[in-house]
Structure formats: C-alpha cells, structure tokens
Amino acid sequence: MKKITRFFWFCSGAHIDTLKKYPIEHNKYVGIGATIFFTALFAALSGGYAMYFVFSGSAFAVGFAILxxxxxxxxxxxxxxxxxxxxNKEGTTGQQILQASPRILLAIMIGVVISRPLELKIFDKEIRDKLKTAYLKGQHSKIDTLxxxxxxxxxxxLVKNTDLKKEKDSLERDINRSRYELNQEVFGDKTNQTSGITxxxxxxxxxxxxxKEKQDRLKTVTENLGQMDDYLARRKDYEGLNSTRLFSNQQLDSLANIAGFADRNWALGQLSYNVNGTRDLDTYLAISFIGYLFILFECLPVFVKLMSPKGPYDTAVAKVAEADVHYADKDKERYMAVTDSTYDHNLDADIDRRKRIITAQSEYDLSRHSYD
Structure with a gap:
C-alpha cells in the first residue's frame, strides 16, 4: 500500500518530501493521483483503439495500436x-478559477478526443448495422448511376435494338399467319384471303x-438483333454494369469489419437521426451523456484541486517556493557581485598594461631622437 500511495502521489504531481509531513493531506492527493492515472489509462485505450482501426487489416495493426x-x-x-x-492555491477563488480556465478548456478538448474512440466501441453493433445499410444504399446508387x-x-x-425486337416479334406473327393462310389455300378452304381452289x-x-420474303426479312432482323445484343453486352461489360452487383450479407459483414475510423465516426453521428431525418432523442442522449462523462472525468482532477480547501501542504509548498525564489535572488546577487569584482580587476590590469606600453613607446622615441 505504501508503494501504491507513493505512486499516486507521484501521479498527482505533489512534492512527496513535503507531503509526507502532513498526513491529513495524504488521502486527497492519493485521490487526485488515481484520477489522473485512470484518465491516462482510458486515454491509452482510446488512442490504441483508434489507431487499430487506422491500420486495420495490416499485420502490424496490433503493434501500432499498442505503441x-x-x-x-x-x-x-x-x-x-x-x-x-x-x-496555485495561494490566490483567491476567482484568481484560481481564472488561472484554471485555460486548463479546463484544454481538459475538455482532451476529454472529447479520448471519448470518441470509446464511444465507437460501445456502439459497435449499432455502427455495423448503420454501415451495412449505408453500403447497400451506396451500391444501389452506384448501380442506378451506371x-x-x-x-x-x-x-x-438502345432505341435501334428496341425497334429490331419489335420488328422481329411482328414478323414472327405475320409469318405464322401467312403460313396458316398458305395451308388454307392449298387445301381449298374458302376465306376472304383464299380462293377456295384446292x-x-x-x-x-x-x-x-x-x-419466303417475310422469312428472309426475319432472318436479317434476327442477325442484326444478335449483333446489336452482342455490342450492347460488350458495352455493359466496359461500363461495369455486368460486374456491379448488390452486396451479399457476407460481403456487407466483411466491409463493416474493415471499415475505417472515418466511416465508423460518420456512422456514430448518424445513429442520432431516424430514417426520416428527425432526431432520435434516446440515442442522441445516450451518446452525448457518454461523451459528457469522459469530459467530466478528464476535468475531474482540476475540479478536485479547485474545490479542495487550502491545506497545510499548499502553505508549505508556497513557503518552499518563496524560499527557493529568495535563495535564487541571493545567488544571483552573489554572482553579479563576483562578476563585477572580476570585471573591475581586469579593467585595472588593462589600464596598467596600457600605461606600460605608452611609457615604453615614449622612452623608445626619446632614445631615437637623442641618437639622431
């Protein structure tokens, strides 16, 4: 338990040596540290789950997700x-809230980021059904467009092909009627179309x-129709009509399994709406409350620190910080004094050196003048 306590103290960011002196503050910082730790744990699970879908289908998907x-x-x-x-707990409540405001906004953003992948996992079954419906509808639209x-x-x-089919059907009816009339003429049946002579x-x-003329024309039309059908069939293959089919249930399951993060995120957003476009309040509230829960969980360490009263540990840390600043100022003054002293010493030495150079130059000039 001591090791666990010290670990959660470390997670809370507390100064452990100072915190040890105030047992009344131990549990508070254990709670803050545990909240931070589990928030990071949820963030790790969320990030790993999101990355798993980014590399879904790859042999290294699990390794990338863990890393x-x-x-x-x-x-x-x-x-x-x-x-x-x-x-800082030394300021007033307003000052603390103002100081924590940017941190709360950052915590809200982090909560939104880590909650989304976990929401995708929670609503996995509903997302799969929505994706299947969307994929099937998309395939229908694709076929209609093609x-x-x-x-x-x-x-x-296509118009010419239709005309040939109509002509072929008409010729077949005429041929059957003409053949029947020919039989009546040969056997001597008296009608409006026959002579009655056997x-x-x-x-x-x-x-x-x-x-015979009608049969010849039917043969020509049949050949032209066959050629046109072959041509249109080849064009269908070329345009992709023959190869494009509606997805089977097995194919839809496979597509839903390999769906990427963007598709799943879109499907999660669509769960909040009914087929007619109206808001599905129950699903919307369920998704929203899960997101709010993670946002609150992420903001909880900051809220706990803000709501907790100023304790002896906070006063001690403030005094330690003030003492450190004081000693730092003293060290700075001592350093400046030493630096100034060294600078003055170097300046005096430089002046003496210049004086010796000037004296030596003067003596040299004087001796040279005497020689001349």
Missing part, C-alpha cells in the same frame, strides 16, 4: 499532471413467295 496507445496515454498523463500541479450513364451514352443503339395453284405460289 500509439502507450505514447498517447503518457502524453495525457504528463499533461494532466502538469495541469493539476500548476494550480444504368443512367449507360442509357444516356448508348441511347441511339391444290398448289397461282394463289398458293403467291402466298408462298410472300411467306
């Missing part, structure tokens, strides 16, 4: 530790000739 989770958790831990330890593009691009060919006579030959 980034540790780095992100350590960064949040150090940031929270600094935020809490830097709040179909419209194909119809616009090959409008003339045998293969002139009228029968005429009807047979008409029948």
């Amino acid at each position: 980034f989770g540790l780095l992100w958790g350590t960064a949040i831990f150090n940031m929270d530790r600094y935020i809490v330890s830097s709040i 179909q419209k593009t194909y119809q616009q691009k090959y409008a003339q060919e 045998g293969y006579g002139t009228y029968a030959k005429q009807k047979e000739q008409v029948l």
Whole structure:
C-alpha cells in the first residue's frame, strides 16, 4: 500500500518530501493521483483503439495500436499532471478559477478526443448495422448511376435494338399467319384471303413467295438483333454494369469489419437521426451523456484541486517556493557581485598594461631622437 500511495502521489504531481509531513493531506492527493492515472489509462485505450482501426487489416495493426496507445496515454498523463500541479492555491477563488480556465478548456478538448474512440466501441453493433445499410444504399446508387450513364451514352443503339425486337416479334406473327393462310389455300378452304381452289395453284405460289420474303426479312432482323445484343453486352461489360452487383450479407459483414475510423465516426453521428431525418432523442442522449462523462472525468482532477480547501501542504509548498525564489535572488546577487569584482580587476590590469606600453613607446622615441 505504501508503494501504491507513493505512486499516486507521484501521479498527482505533489512534492512527496513535503507531503509526507502532513498526513491529513495524504488521502486527497492519493485521490487526485488515481484520477489522473485512470484518465491516462482510458486515454491509452482510446488512442490504441483508434489507431487499430487506422491500420486495420495490416499485420502490424496490433503493434501500432499498442505503441500509439502507450505514447498517447503518457502524453495525457504528463499533461494532466502538469495541469493539476500548476494550480496555485495561494490566490483567491476567482484568481484560481481564472488561472484554471485555460486548463479546463484544454481538459475538455482532451476529454472529447479520448471519448470518441470509446464511444465507437460501445456502439459497435449499432455502427455495423448503420454501415451495412449505408453500403447497400451506396451500391444501389452506384448501380442506378451506371444504368443512367449507360442509357444516356448508348441511347441511339438502345432505341435501334428496341425497334429490331419489335420488328422481329411482328414478323414472327405475320409469318405464322401467312403460313396458316398458305395451308388454307392449298387445301381449298374458302376465306376472304383464299380462293377456295384446292391444290398448289397461282394463289398458293403467291402466298408462298410472300411467306419466303417475310422469312428472309426475319432472318436479317434476327442477325442484326444478335449483333446489336452482342455490342450492347460488350458495352455493359466496359461500363461495369455486368460486374456491379448488390452486396451479399457476407460481403456487407466483411466491409463493416474493415471499415475505417472515418466511416465508423460518420456512422456514430448518424445513429442520432431516424430514417426520416428527425432526431432520435434516446440515442442522441445516450451518446452525448457518454461523451459528457469522459469530459467530466478528464476535468475531474482540476475540479478536485479547485474545490479542495487550502491545506497545510499548499502553505508549505508556497513557503518552499518563496524560499527557493529568495535563495535564487541571493545567488544571483552573489554572482553579479563576483562578476563585477572580476570585471573591475581586469579593467585595472588593462589600464596598467596600457600605461606600460605608452611609457615604453615614449622612452623608445626619446632614445631615437637623442641618437639622431
């Protein structure tokens, strides 16, 4: 328990040697340190989970997630530790709140960042269903777009193909009717279209000739229709119509499994809305309250430090800081004094050296003048 207590003291950013002297403050800083530690732990899990989806499908996804989770958790831990330890309890309540305001805003931002990936995990099943629906709807839209593009691009060919089909159907009906009339003419059945004379006579030959012409035309139309069908089928392959199909349930499951962070984040936002676009209040409140919970959890160390009354540890730390500042000022004054003394000594030595140089130069000039 002593090791755990000292660890949480370290997490709180407290000066351990000073804190030991005031047992009444021990539990408070254990609570603050535990809050900071677990906030960093949640941040590590959140960051690792987010990074896992960034590298989803890669062989190193788990390794990257663990590494980034540790780095992100350590960064949040150090940031929270600094935020809490830097709040000065010596000022008034207003001064403390003003001092903590930037830190609270930063804590809110951190809470939003670490809460989102955990929300994605909590609503994983609902997100998968939303993604499946979105993927299926997107595939429908893709097929519709391809179909419209194909119809616009090959409008003339499609009209010609339709006309050939109509002509082929019409010729087939005419051929059947002409063949029946030919049989009536040969067997001598009297109708408005036959002579009533039995045998293969002139009228029968005429009807047979008409029948043959229609059969030849049907053969030509059938060949043209086949060529047009082949051409349009190749164009469908080229435009991607034949290869584009609606996703099966298995394919939708696979797509939802490999969905990236952006898609899952979008799906989480869409959970707050019904199909008709209205707000789904229950889901919206559930997602919002989870986010608010993590934001409050991130801000909790700062709030605890602000709400806690000024204790003997705070007074002792303030005195230690004041003493350190005092000793630092004394050391600075002592250093300046030594520096000034050294500077003065060097200045006197430099003046003496210059005097000796000037004297020697004067003696040299005087001796040279006497020689001349």
